[in-house]
Amino acid sequence: MGRNGALLLAAGLLAVTAPPTVAGAATVPRIDLKVLVVDDGGAAVDALESELKGSGVPYTVVELDRPGRPVINAAFLHDTVDGRPRAKYQGVVLPSADPFGAGSAEMAALALYEQTFGIRQVDAYTWAHPGVGLDYTSDGGYAGTLDGVDAAVTPAGKAGPFGYLDGAVEFEDNSPSVGESYGYAGRPREGFTSYLDMPVAGDGGGRAGLVGEYVHDGRRELVVTFAYNQHQRQFRLLARGIVEWLTQGVHLGQSRNYFSVHIDDVFAPDSRWDTELNCTPGDFDCGDGEGAGTVPVRMTAADAQYAAQWQRSSDFTLDMVYNAGAGEEWKAENSANGGSDPLTAQLLADKAAYRWVNHTYTHPFLGCVQDTSTVPWQCAKDAAGATLWMSRADISAQIRDNHNWAVGKGLSVDRTELVTGEHSGLKTLPQQPVDNPNLGPALADNGVKWVASDNSREPVQRAVGSARTVPRHPMNVYYNVGTAAEMADEYNWIYSSRADGGSGVCETNPGATCLEEPLDTDTGYADYIVPQEARTALGHVMANDPRPHYVHQSNLAEERILYPVLDQVLGDYRALFADNTPVVNPRHRDTGAELARRAAWDKALADGRVTAYRIGKTVTVKAPSGVVAPVTAPEGTRKQLFLGTAVFGTAYAGQRSAWTAPDRLQQAVTLQLPA
Template sequence: MAVAEGACGGKAEMVSKNKNRMNRLAAAMAATALMSVAVPAATAQAATVVPRIDLRVLVVDDGGSSVAAITAELRDTGVPYTRVDLGSGSRPVINAAFLSDTVDGRPRAKFQGVVLPNENPFGAGSAESAALTAYETAYGIRQVDAYTWAHPEVGLEYTDNGGYSGTLDGTQAAVTTAGKAGPFGYLGGQVTFEDNSPLIPESYGFIAKPRTGYTSYLDAPVGSGRASLVGEYAHDGRSELVVTFGYNQYQQQFRLLARGIVDWLTQGVHLGQERNYFAVHVDDVFAPDARWDKALNCTPGDYACAGGEGKESTIRMSAADAQYAVQWQQSKNFKLDMLFNAGAGEEWKTENGGTDALTAQLIADRAQFRWMNHTYTHLFLGCVQDVTTVPWSCTKNAQGAVNWMSRADISAQIRDNNNWAASKGITTDRSEIVTGEHSGLKTLPQQTVDNPNLSGAFADNGIKWAGSDSSREPGQRAVGAALTVPRYPMNVYYNTGTNAEMADEYNWIYTSRAQGGSGACEDNPATSTCLAAPLDAGTGYLDYIVPTEARTALRHVLNNDPRPHYVHQSNLAEDRTLYPVLNQVLDTYRALYAPSAPIVNQSMKDSGVELGRRAAWDAALAANKVTAYRIGKDVTVKAPSGVAAPVTAPVGTKKQLLLGTADFGTAYAGTRSAWTSPEPLQSAVTLKLA
């Protein structure tokens, strides 16, 4: 069980009437200071010359979790930003010269949006605050107040006037009509605040009534009415997005709103793009998986299961399980990836009378699934293992060198599986592979490097994409000419076929020794926490494990993360333990989001391409080799040759071709977006906004 990521997003103390009066006075002082500040020289030209606005966001960071969450959203979606650390003595001064200048005779706004910890982190009467206000007014730049309290200076009544301040755990908030018509139209409507533990306050905030100039986008019930949690405050020629609750980057309420916050801030035009991805790989199809033994607390057949000899038992799908998988896919409009070991299936058939109803059914329904090579017989493709030691180790030859599986043997495992699939009419992408147990790739601590024969065998078979385990290697890397695609392991165990077996093994792993468990959670408190008491064998899986695992998977889905998840064929057999988890993920997602933002269920290759593009883009941003700006309705993006740029723009945007224009990007969540590059004979991407 992973440590809960939904830690407290932040607290604010109750505000006294005396403090309210002090803030009114501070606001008046700030207004007086603003009137005495000269507008930058470039502003005078702005009336006749359309300014250039660079596609970059200014983030003023006070070290709080709310600013960190928005910064993570910018970073993870590919939006360039400049961070100013308020706590640094060497930080730049935010003045007119920092914010704007002139390029080629045209006034330039260096930032298209501003993220602040609150409405005025510089203090009342500050010259920096005045400069920022003048800048936003002159260039029409929007500002996000990442987390502030409810008061008139942000367009809200104090909470003692029909509002609320306090813990928000479990609050059922909702997107307003204005929010649906505006930045949060991609949501289904409900935004429920996380409440993962009754013992830990997870979010604190203010629910308040709007005043003149304030438009609520997210509200919640207060007494017999409703009041705002997020809204736009338009005043003095400026617009602020006011957020009156604390959060961190992992909490579901922020994940749901993050896209809309960035779209509002950038007025729908920015570098970077976001999708909600979910793909599920079913490993070991055609092969049996070993079964957990409740008495031994291990898996007979595993080298580390003392006393398991002669007690081996296996779990394998039936033809009825295969039929159910097809029916389930159709009912959920979701496709599973079947990662198959044909040779293991042939061995099973030989050992069981020469017939196999499962294989026959899956071949008959082959067009219903995506298929991927998982090697012919699921051999370990790394070093030759010595399983007489615990943990296993790599054997060595007389000269002390590691014994490796040969290139020819690895290549045969890949080739023979592909050839079997072709003979049965099963379509595969031969550029993809997931080796058994991700073997051949380095496996710490025993095997510290890849099998040196692996990349050659990949080249022999045209492999470009190799699945890896994200719990070991979360990043993409090269294996010869191939690239890895990290996969998330789902906490639905390969060696269990029933709900009761799942609960039993879970209890062994996640309960203390005093509670009858392994105590592994006590030994590694940084990575897992112990259950307070063992789960009930009859109800623990559905009541506890399923919602826990579904919540973890959904967090990945909502985090613009293209890494696929993986389970095993045993999870589709017997009690079919996987489906309750997938049902909860898919049903929850589709209740949270509007049809305009569907789950992207893509192939491993497509996920690999996405990860590779992101790496190249991030490197170009880090090297300051990207130039992007908007002049009126024209958007220009320049990136290094060979680097595609992620761009998001409003519906109706056109891309300039050599001759004429074409619709830009693909529709998602109410905008258009794509990875894009200059057309032939062009040096930059040029977009025409509607």
């Protein structure tokens, strides 16, 4: 460093009030369980914010470019509470190794803070250079596009923050014409431990680091040398470990990898897509006739046998969302003299293998009375112009009769769970902008607490009377197809331009993208749709998203086109994650309760009503009455009870975590960390 640089650094240090000396002091400092995020508006910091927010970790954001932003100095970073030194943040996320500029007083304040209190720093995205413990890329490293690169978690990464991964981290390469990832890989210098590396050519080959820990000057930095956003698989794989490293494995919030699949319309038939008319006969905009080749799609007994066998071999449970009355109607119409139905018989024989969810008795539309004289339909009105609604009594009967049928057949149905047909009864824009006012009372009549909604329309849980919604992800495997060719044909109609023979909807919908060319109906489903849909679903799984996915019984019938998607999701997941991080398969009510807890927790954080800190090996968490707190801590942590202690939480991804509240007669949650 030259003389001028030394003077600048000295001036910066003089501008910083020195924190209290902690090392060797009699008073152990208090470390508040909150993260400081310095945001430059880039995708990498945004991705880390999304991980913190999604898992319930409290954080404070300082926007670098916002006029009047707080100055990061000693007073901002620490103070004294009850005579004890307090660090206000347990970790620091920076957009790069030094976003403030060389010799800045703010960076000097942060460095001194980290040294004094043992606080860690994540450099969200930086280039490989000696300042972060790496050689320049010209010295046997790499700089460029990372699309398709097979990176690997190193032994140190497996033993450290990324022990929940099986080792492989392949960078996404979803389009050969678009560069999706760029980064730098540098050879480690002294003090740098690589956690994720890649093979490099030149100078004898070997491997160079992409993510690693740099220990220097009494500080610890986690250095990330590639660009990413919150949706890319490589980030989603590493996000958990970055947070665990940053917080030293002790933080508010928790994360799981969830995957549940609802099979709607079980027992009922589903209408079939007409490849000539390019619509589904029976729909309001598809004429009056059934059309050629449009026999409804319905599972057979053999399909039911296959479903049960697939569950056993895949170690995964499906949720059967059933319409008993629609099945009875089909049986009466299609069996001689209303005789037996092999499908129903087989599903009931295997009833214990599945979870069952009420889908109403005959699957009617539970919202307004539909006037189908126009396309699209509209809500019918009475003479005074008031909307006509399905009655409370009729809605209640649909719920009650379906539940009672299941109880009579010995199904493990829970009356608190409900999926209405087409999510009807809930507001449906643009025709029905409000819920059917009779829906909430009918739900209460039947003890329903959790009613499904469509995540593509309503991603946020909300109240419907005394019940709450459970948003579900629609999978792009259509309800009205039984074969791969039908699926590809309908997909082409929706996603092809008019010039290519499609509907052109993709040209007018700003949220859609047209196919470059229509899919081959013989191969398009397996080669294009399956990988795309599996990738989307796996993205939800890895984002701590408990919302279930939903498809229809038709997708388990005929060519059973759902299974390739599920097989790829589960296969890819199990190849990526270690055995200590199994996929979690919650039922409908559990998802509803999880989302409700999260909403209450987020509100408590936003209102500033949560206090949480660590003093030595003791963690204290205080939340408002009635709000349970998500907490993550290392293996060996114990929770203080009114009498004695107990093992804290449940094991997941090498840590222990739980939603937790104080024991009786206690005002706060107290955890004792392992030595």
